[in-house]
Amino acid sequence: xxxxxxxxxxxxxxxxxxMDQLIKSVFFEAFNNPILCSEEDAAKLHLSxxxxxxxxxxxxxxxxxxxxxxxxxxxxxxxxxxxxxxxQPEYLSCSFIIEEGFAIDxxxxxxxxxAAELHQSGARIVCGDTKVVPKGCADGLFINTTGIGRxxxxxxxxxxxxxxxxxxxSRDIGRHGATILxxxxxxxxxxxxxxxxxxxxxxxxxxxxxxxPIHAMRDATRGGLSAVLNEWAKASNIGIDVNESxxxxxxxxxxxxxxxxxxxxxxxxxxxxIIALPQAIAQGAIEVMQRYGHCxxxxxxxxxxxxxxxxVVLTTPWGxxxxxxxxxxxxxxxxx
Amino acid sequence: xxxxxxxxxxxxxxxxxxMDQLIKSVFFEAFNNPILCSEEDAAKLHLSxxxxxxxxxxxxxxxxxxxxxxxxxxxxxxxxxxxxxxxQPEYLSCSFIIEEGFAIDxxxxxxxxxAAELHQSGARIVCGDTKVVPKGCADGLFINTTGIGRxxxxxxxxxxxxxxxxxxxSRDIGRHGATILxxxxxxxxxxxxxxxxxxxxxxxxxxxxxxxPIHAMRDATRGGLSAVLNEWAKASNIGIDVNESxxxxxxxxxxxxxxxxxxxxxxxxxxxxIIALPQAIAQGAIEVMQRYGHCxxxxxxxxxxxxxxxxVVLTTPWGxxxxxxxxxxxxxxxxx
Numbered sequence: 001x002x003x004x005x006x007x008x009x010x011x012x013x014x015x016x017x018x019m020d021q022l023i024k025s026v027f028f029e030a031f032n033n034p035i036l037c038s039e040e041d042a043a044k045l046h047l048s049x050x051x052x053x054x055x056x057x058x059x060x061x062x063x064x065x066x067x068x069x070x071x072x073x074x075x076x077x078x079x080x081x082x083x084x085x086x087x088q089p090e091y092l093s094c095s096f097i098i099e100e101g102f103a104i105d106x107x108x109x110x111x112x113x114x115a116a117e118l119h120q121s122g123a124r125i126v127c128g129d130t131k132v133v134p135k136g137c138a139d140g141l142f143i144n145t146t147g148i149g150r151x152x153x154x155x156x157x158x159x160x161x162x163x164x165x166x167x168x169x170s171r172d173i174g175r176h177g178a179t180i181l182x183x184x185x186x187x188x189x190x191x192x193x194x195x196x197x198x199x200x201x202x203x204x205x206x207x208x209x210x211x212x213p214i215h216a217m218r219d220a221t222r223g224g225l226s227a228v229l230n231e232w233a234k235a236s237n238i239g240i241d242v243n244e245s246x247x248x249x250x251x252x253x254x255x256x257x258x259x260x261x262x263x264x265x266x267x268x269x270x271x272x273x274i275i276a277l278p279q280a281i282a283q284g285a286i287e288v289m290q291r292y293g294h295c296x297x298x299x300x301x302x303x304x305x306x307x308x309x310x311x312v313v314l315t316t317p318w319g320x321x322x323x324x325x326x327x328x329x330x331x332x333x334x335x336x
Numbered sequence: 337x338x339x340x341x342x343x344x345x346x347x348x349x350x351x352x353x354x355m356d357q358l359i360k361s362v363f364f365e366a367f368n369n370p371i372l373c374s375e376e377d378a379a380k381l382h383l384s385x386x387x388x389x390x391x392x393x394x395x396x397x398x399x400x401x402x403x404x405x406x407x408x409x410x411x412x413x414x415x416x417x418x419x420x421x422x423x424q425p426e427y428l429s430c431s432f433i434i435e436e437g438f439a440i441d442x443x444x445x446x447x448x449x450x451a452a453e454l455h456q457s458g459a460r461i462v463c464g465d466t467k468v469v470p471k472g473c474a475d476g477l478f479i480n481t482t483g484i485g486r487x488x489x490x491x492x493x494x495x496x497x498x499x500x501x502x503x504x505x506s507r508d509i510g511r512h513g514a515t516i517l518x519x520x521x522x523x524x525x526x527x528x529x530x531x532x533x534x535x536x537x538x539x540x541x542x543x544x545x546x547x548x549p550i551h552a553m554r555d556a557t558r559g560g561l562s563a564v565l566n567e568w569a570k571a572s573n574i575g576i577d578v579n580e581s582x583x584x585x586x587x588x589x590x591x592x593x594x595x596x597x598x599x600x601x602x603x604x605x606x607x608x609x610i611i612a613l614p615q616a617i618a619q620g621a622i623e624v625m626q627r628y629g630h631c632x633x634x635x636x637x638x639x640x641x642x643x644x645x646x647x648v649v650l651t652t653p654w655g656x657x658x659x660x661x662x663x664x665x666x667x668x669x670x671x672x
């Protein structure tokens with residue numbers, strides 16, 4: 001009945017018959033599991049030991065972009081925040097704010113992308129919420145996902161980096177930001193650039209299985225590489241030296257940055273992560289990462305140092321040095 | 337620095353310096369606790385045993401209403417979903433979607449209301465997210481809260497109601513829906529009606545401490561009393577008989593319903609709950625509930641029956657019977 005309608009109506013958020021139908025025909029259909037479908041106000045879970053808990057609301061525009069859509073992003077984003085704590089993603093909640101008139105077909109496409117992306121980590125959506133707001137009160141669709149994961153390697157922390165640690169980036173940076181920028185500027189058709197949007201748990205699981213002693217791990221989302229490195233330098237009270245030539249950046253991303261005056265270090269990523277670990281094990285870690293297609297460019301880009309504590313220093317290709325600061329100003333709104 | 341600005345800017349959601357300042361000066365200030373302020377991508381928690389997990393996005397309009405605001409609602413709403421599973425509310429995540437230009441003063445007021453409401457249950461906000469969308473892409477402010485609670489009485493379920501159980505309502509119904517309706521129609525100044533918005537955990541905790549054998553428990557939010565009773569009748573495969581004269585409804589709510597053609601049974605509540613439990617213990621449960629100011633009108637409104645399974649039958653004050661159905665149609669959008 002709901003699927004025969006073309007668009008979402010206010011009544012789909014009213015708590016009555018129509019909402020019940022939307023939930024069962026669209027959400028339960030895609031995310032089907034016994035915990036979700038139990039008809040209670042909350043999911044009952046059995047947990048023990050240390051867990052990680054994280055939340056993200058997704059407001060990306062446009063909703064569909066090269067390499068993904070808001071649904072894929074909403075799953076990968078929250079699962080990655082768990083993975084970065086070395087936590088196996090297990091349970092997610094999912095809450096939709098839908099603008100009246102939103103196409104049901106698009107909603108189904110997005111929800112199916114979410115279901116597909118969940119298979120990358122084995123996490124399940126176990127509770128949810130649906131709100132519909134009148135036309136003009138939201139821009140299409142916003143999704144919140146909140147996740148719980150079981151921490152399987154407890155020592156990963158932004159505070160754990162020590163002088164001498166190698167800093168590794170998992171792949172070329174800035175793709176998600178550049179892809180969204182392109183889509184907004186109407187340049188997408190001329191390009192093969194896609195977002196890096198991806199679930200990182202399978203790689204992290206392999207790193208842990210290989211006994212790699214990870215000190216810190218973070219996906220470089222909003223604020224990009226710059227934000228992660230600056231937060232780490234402050235949290236661990238160390239300096240970080242980065243070699244610009246060693247940072248992989250796709251030519252198309254470089255070109256867009258030149259055109260629009262951005263730095264690739266500041267652009268958002270949605271499937272790219274940074275690791276700090278002992279120098280001696282760095283090459284081994286890179287070998288594990290490179291088994292995954294999207295990590296073939298994994299590279300050591302710098303190291304932690306006891307000098308210039310709290311600061312990130314970039315060595316340019318011409319040998320000069322400058323501080324790489326926390327990004328400032330508007331950057332790209334609604335990137336995720 | 338952020339507090340000296342009057343409104344939220346796009347840069348406050350950019351993942352850089354300004355966002356860091358907003359988070360620290362507004363959110364950390366109000367919700368201050370060591371887990372939240374740990375600078376990681378996710379909160380680390382230690383959990384064991386059965387827990388409840390629930391999510392809600394809040395889009396209420398207007399943001400401020402008699403008896404509360406979106407912040408109080410966002411805490412009470414999620415804490416109540418946990419309480420209704422007999423779970424002690426422990427950890428909440430909190431995610432803000434803010435429209436560019438939103439007044440910082442209003443944001444601080446709302447966040448302080450959230451902090452105050454958290455004290456009612458002892459729950460803590462341990463992780464969060466902030467997004468800012470351009471003017472016109474959201475209506476002021478949306479908040480998602482997702483909660484984890486430790487289940488301390490495991491046998492509460494919509495499936496557990498048996499024929500003969502008494503059905504109790506904790507107070508007069510329909511206040512939240514009627515309050516929002518009034519505010520939208522510009523009638524608020526002429527009235528003393530306030531929303532029932534409240535944290536229910538302290539009452540639930542006392543019921544459990546008093547060894548009341550609760551079969552089912554649910555707060556009557558969107559869809560009101562009608563939605564809860566219909567869901568229960570289906571989930572437990574029983575009939576429910578309700579006596580209309582026994583249901584407490586404030587005169588002002590009755591008046592508004594007559595004026596606008598609503599039924600008090602369909603109106604949303606945000607601090608009113610329904611319990612199903614053995615008839616023999618019903619009076620004892622009511623005595624526990626009535627110790628709380630807002631439950632002074634707690635009353636037995638009906639009972640479960642093996643007749644008309646899956647259906648709710650209302651006996652009117654004139655002795656006639658009719659089905660009380662799941663609400664249908666638009667009702668009031670953006671009620672929560």
